[in-house]
Amino acid sequence: MVLVSDARALHDALVRRWRAEGLVVEEPDAAAELKEGAEALLHHLSKAVETGRPGLFRDYAAWAKGYLQGRAARPTELLQDRLQVVDALLADSGEDDEARSLVRAIRDEVPGLEAETRQGRGKNPLGDLHVRYLNALMAADRRTAHRLVQDALAGGVDVRDIYLHVFQAAQREMGRRWQLNEVSVPQEHFCTAATQLIMSQLYDEVFSAERNGKVVVVTSVAGDLHEIGARMVADFFEMDGWDTVYLGANSPSSAVVEEMKERGAEGLALSATMTPHVSAVAELIQEVRKDPEAGSRWILVGGYPFGVDPDLWREVGADAMALDALEATGTAARLSEVR
């Protein structure tokens, strides 16, 4: 497919055409957004076509609309005009009908921000604590954020609940605000670093469970820089007594296979947050399966794109997926039983 094989040329051509037509956001982000927007759009489109899952592109369009909302006067029209140009460019590049008809369908009916509701913006059982925690971080006040968490723990709140309903909820809400241009990149970096710091102060609790003798390797796939989701999954395994080999974000495939063998892991928990990284997940899984020793272990996947399309885990060749860290350990326990 042209989209994949000739991605760089297509990407550059799209940037030129969007610029020529004035399809840009307001300064100061304009140049960077144009480049990143073109790349992200083409990546998501090619993944959607490659995997036969148009929902992945629909979800991207909904996200892009939200993103443009905070940066342009007429976000829906801007996105529609951009999609019109994408369609024309694909036609000129001799691109297949599938990609073009998907682009046209989305242009005709730009979806809303469904992903945010899927990522659980429903009732939060620790809503009050979550709001106070996030407000503290928004005010660059790590001390208060830290104290709120310590007080909640001392008051008997379960660490798992703090992870899911405070840290995860705060990170996602902060991400939503970044998307809408209400939070700056430095603010996002501050919140993420502060949450990682505060998480690490809970490790007496995380490491206190009786060991069950099982080992799991946990990592984010190559290219993906999001680490907190994978780290939470690792910590929930620890709290259930597993020994975890947590490799962090952006792990090279060969290292993952070697680690699984070296540590005698029962399985691999693999995270991807960005839809364009789903191919890296599929490639790594293939590599694990090829290995005579690691190939028989279970592979569990999770992260944003697997929530967008609940069947995507099959497509990448995993054994199962889970929507959050709590579900992850239950699913892994079942996978271990059947092996």
Ligand code: B12
């Ligand atoms: C922090 C952050 C970053 C940081 C990450 C730093 C770090 N050290 O981790 C940095 C700055 C690097 C970053 C970069 C980018 N980011 Co970012 N980021 C976020 C943010 C705000 C928080 C992520 C987080 O910590 N979430 C909290 C964790 C706990 O939640 P989680 O990841 O969903 O994990 C849970 C489940 O998904 C599941 N799970 C996760 N992994 C696994 C694995 C297994 C095996 C299982 C079973 C379950 C599982 O369990 C976890 C725990 O319950 C999110 C917002 C969001 N909604 O998550 C955006 C977000 C993910 N980022 C986004 C974007 C667009 C980007 C960039 C493209 C921005 C840019 N222009 O540069 C880049 C891409 C970089 C890359 N190559 O990966 C978008 C993605 C939109 C989309 N539709 O795909 C989001 C959603 C923000 C938004 N609302 O627009 N980001």
